[in-house]
Amino acid sequence: MEFLIERLPLYLEGAWVTVQLTAGGIALAFVLAMFFGILGTRSGRFPRAVSTVYVEVFRGIAALVIMFWMAYALPIATGFQLEGRFAAILAVGLNLGAYGAEVVRGAINAVPRAQVEATVALNMSWSQRMRLVVLPQAWAQMLPTFGNLSIELMKATAVVYLIGVADLTAVAQQMRQGTGETVLAFMGALVLYYLIAQVMILGIRLLERRANRRLGRIPSDGGGLLGLLRPPTPAAGGGK
Structure with missing residues (x-):
């Protein structure tokens, strides 16, 4: 324990780099996923082809x-x-964005066809349909998978030390080489990665509950803090 306490500032510096890489990668992946995912739902062959090329290349x-x-x-x-x-941000963002694009495409296509046809009957433009009807419903379906992809992205940053970035894993590796304490050195990294992941999970669940509450799928109180510790459960008869 004394080993970890003495070197805590170094671990926190590495953890901060990991958080920055994760945030940057998620931001890039989200933008790419939304753009290419929506592009993949368009009716023209060219937009779908562009989306398919990006997804297949960077997913593979x-x-x-x-x-x-x-x-x-x-x-x-x-x-x-x-x-x-x-x-590093470009690499993880491009890779996870390809997986996210398929999530976006699938969620948009899962919106009931009758609702889309109703927006056409109301003479809504394509942008109005997406902004007011399609994306709010698709967003609630995307979030659980987006949360999983975000965790995977955070874990993918653990290899950035191979290109000289002093992240949390790099700090643990330096501690192991400098002191010979392999178990304690990587125990510190293990605990901090776990804590970062738990914060991300709570954040995603908060977004899930907010999205489902806006669609009337869960009670307005949401169960408080204890409700965030378990996956959201749709209210009976909600979302119809």
């Missing part, structure tokens, strides 16, 4: 390979050197 390549390419191959090919953290 490991995030670590993309990271190495961004950090080492891109400078040789273009002469442009990316900063390590930015390369």
Whole structure:
């Protein structure tokens, strides 16, 4: 315990880098997922083809390979050197964004066809249909899977030390090499990764409950803090 307490500031610095990488990767992945996911639902062949190419390419390549390419191959090919953290964010964002795009596409297609047809009958534009009817319902369906993808993205950042980024895993590795205390060195990283994941899970569940409450699927009180500790359960007869 004394080992971890003495080195806590170093672990917290590494954890802060991990949080920054996770936040940046989630932001990029979310933008890409929404753009290419919505593009994949359009009626034209060209938009769907563009979405399919992005999804299949980046879903089929490991995030670590993309990271190495961004950090080492891109400078040789273009002469442009990316900063390590930015390369890592691009890699995990591009990779997880491809998975997220399929989540968005599936959630949008799951919205009842009758509701979409009703918006057409009301002479709503495409942007009005998406903003007022389709996306609010699809958003509630996307969130559980988005939460899982966000956790996976956070865990994917554990390899960024391989391109020289001093994240939480890099700190644990340095502690192991410097002190020989393998178990204690990685125990500190294990606990902090777990805490980061739990905070993310609580945040996602809060968003889930808010989205379902706006759709009338759960009671307005939401069960308080204890309600956030368990997955949201739709109210009887809700969402019809």
